[in-house]
Structures are given as C-alpha cells and as structure tokens.
Amino acid sequence: MLISFEGIDGCGKTTQIELLRERLNREKLPAEVLREPGGTDLSETIRGILLNPDIMMNPVTELLLFSAARSELVTQKVRPLLEQNVIVILDRFYDSTVAYQGFGRGSLPIDAINQMNHVAAHGLVPDLTFYLDIGLSEASERRKDMEEDRIERAGQSFYERVREGFNYLADNNERFVRINAAQAPEQIHEAVWRRVSALLS
Ligand code: Z5A
Numbered sequence: 110m111l112i113s114f115e116g117i118d119g120c121g122k123t124t125q126i127e128l129l130r131e132r133l134n135r136e137k138l139p140a141e142v143l144r145e146p147g148g149t150d151l152s153e154t155i156r157g158i159l160l161n162p163d164i165m166m167n168p169v170t171e172l173l174l175f176s177a178a179r180s181e182l183v184t185q186k187v188r189p190l191l192e193q194n195v196i197v198i199l200d201r202f203y204d205s206t207v208a209y210q211g212f213g214r215g216s217l218p219i220d221a222i223n224q225m226n227h228v229a230a231h232g233l234v235p236d237l238t239f240y241l242d243i244g245l246s247e248a249s250e251r252r253k254d255m256e257e258d259r260i261e262r263a264g265q266s267f268y269e270r271v272r273e274g275f276n277y278l279a280d281n282n283e284r285f286v287r288i289n290a291a292q293a294p295e296q297i298h299e300a301v302w303r304r305v306s307a308l309l310s
Contacts, residue, residue, distance in 0.1 A: 110308065111191060111233065113202040116241035117272055118261060119248035120290045121297065125241065126198050128298040129305065133196060138309070141190050144200040146178035149185045160258035168216035175206055176229035183231050203230050204238060204278050209260065212274030213267050237308060239301055240279045241290035245272065 112129075114122040126142055133140040146156040155178040158164055159171065166174075179202075190197050203226035211222040245268050252261075279285040288300050 110196045110237075111187070111199065111235045112196065112305065113199040113204065113235040113238045114241065115201060115204045115208070115238055115275060115278075116243065116290060117245065117248050117268060117275070119252040120241035120243045121251075121294065122200055122241055124294050125239070125297055125301055126200055128294065129198060129301055132298070132302055133305075138196060139194070140196040140198060141186075142198045142200065143182060143186055145182065145202055145205065146175055148182040152178040152181045155181075160260065162257070162259045162262060164259065168210065168214040171214065172206065172210040172216045172222070172225065175210065176225055179203065179206075179226075179229040180231065183229070183233055187233065188231070199235070202235060202238075204240075204275070207278060208271045208274030212277070213263065213271040215270075235284055237304060238282070238285050239304075240275055240285050240287045241297070242275070242279070242287050243290040245269065247291055 114126055116122055130140050130142055145152075146159055147153045155174050159174055159178075187197050187199070206226055207219060207222055210216045211219045216222070217225070245265065279287045286300075286304050288297055290297060292300075
C-alpha cells in the first residue's frame with residue numbers, strides 16, 4: 110500500500126506521518142517513511158541542490174531535478190518495499206510537482222507535467238493521498254522560526270497558486286482525502302487512521 114501526504118509547507122505532514130507510523134507499528138504492520146525529494150543517496154544530493162538558496166535555476170531545470178530524484182526513489186526504494194508488502198508512506202510525491210512546479214512556477218502546462226510525473230514515478234499511483242489543507246497565514250505562523258529554503262523564498266502569490274493547485278487536485282482525484290489541518294494533531298490523526306484502517310480491512 111502506498112500512502113502520500115501533501116500540502117503547503119507547515120501544514121503538519123511530518124507530524125501526521127510520524128503519528129501514522131507509530132500507529133502502524135503498534136498494529137504490528139510493517140511501514141516505511143520516505144521523503145521527497147530524497148530517500149536515496151542520489152535523491153538526497155539532488156534535494157541539497159534544489160533547496161539551496163544560493164543556487165538559482167530555470168523552472169524547467171527545477172522540474173527535471175524533482176523528477177530525477179523521484180525516479181531514483183521509486184526504483185531504488187518504493188517499488189522494492191511495496192513488493193515486500195511494506196506500507197510505504199511518502200512525505201510528498203508527484204502531486205507536489207503539479208502544485209509547485211505546475212501551478213506555482215508555471216514551468217510547463219499541467220498536461221505535460223502529468224506526463225513527466227507518470228514517467229518519473231514509473232507508473233506508480235498512491236492508494237491514498239492525504240491533503241492537509243491549511244490557510245497560508247496559519248502555515249507561515251507555524252514556520253516563522255524556521256530557516257527559509259530556496260523554494261520558500263518564492264513569496265505569497267506563489268504560495269496562493271500552489272494552494273490553488275492542491276485544491277484543484279483534491280477536487281479532481283478520488284484517491285485524495287482532504288483534511289482540515291487547522292485541527293489538533295490528534296483529531297487529524299484519527300481522520301487519517303479511519304481512512305487507512307478502512308483500506309487495510
Ligand atoms: N517540492 C516541490 O516544489 N516539488 C516537488 O515535486 C516536491 C517538493 C516533492 C520540500 O520541503 C520542498 O520541496 C517543499 C516543496 C518542494 N518546499 N517548499 N517550499 P521539506 O520537505 O523540507 O518541507 P515541507 O515538505 O515543505 O514541510 P515542512 O516545513 O517540513 O512542514 P510539514 O512537514 O508540513 O509540517 P510539520 O513539520 O509537521 O509541522 C510544522 C510545525 O507546525 C511544527 O512546529 C509542528 O509542531 C507544528 N504543527 C504540526 N501540526 C500541527 C497542528 N495540527 N496544530 C498546530 N501546530 C502543528
């Protein structure tokens with residue numbers, strides 16, 4: 110089973126992923142968490158380049174680097190784990206590319222980005238995608254003490270477009286579960302667990 114978590118920065122993905130991993134462990138179900146970009150030596154190296162505020166790049170270059178990191182992660186880690194019946198939890202997957210590089214940067218038309226995503230994910234589609242939906246001001250309040258990476262420097266209107274992208278995806282994909290991320294972490298976790306346990310059974 111492949112589960113992804115999506116949303117703008119600070120929406121609480123990492124917190125929820127950790128709660129879900131602990132719950133699956135308590136249920137004695139094998140689960141592995143991987144992040145995008147990252148998760149393999151090469152993909153972590155690409156992550157360092159992508160988030161480095163001192164490196165400028167063209168939006169298409171950015172799209173290609175996210176895709177390259179994804180192709181490695183899927184072939185080296187995600188697919189082999191799924192073949193061993195491990196539940197894979199992804200902290201972001203290609204929906205982030207649609208939201209950030211498509212709606213946010215406008216690097217390529219969405220159809221072209223969808224094709225690129227299909228190639229980079231080697232055809233893999235998540236069984237469930239949790240979209241933690243939060244307002245921009247609340248998300249930036251949560252992140253106010255954290256250092257900004259290259260992408261986070263893009264500004265308010267960029268993030269408005271990214272959020273519009275996630276809302277578009279949630280409205281148009283059955284695998285998406287939209288959750289109000291302004292709730293307490295435990296409440297969000299219960300909503301996540303209801304959907305995961307339903308799928309497991
Ligand atoms: N990116 C892209 O552009 N294209 C792509 O295809 C992919 C990614 C895959 C990766 O950043 C960047 O790459 C990201 C998108 C881009 N960038 N931007 N901008 P990352 O992996 O370093 O980080 P992130 O994914 O943006 O998320 P984050 O900053 O780590 O935040 P989070 O995981 O969503 O939230 P959190 O760490 O769980 O919580 C943040 C804070 O809020 C923390 O203090 C928590 O204690 C608090 N929190 C969490 N939940 C709650 C609730 N429910 N209430 C109150 N407070 C809470």
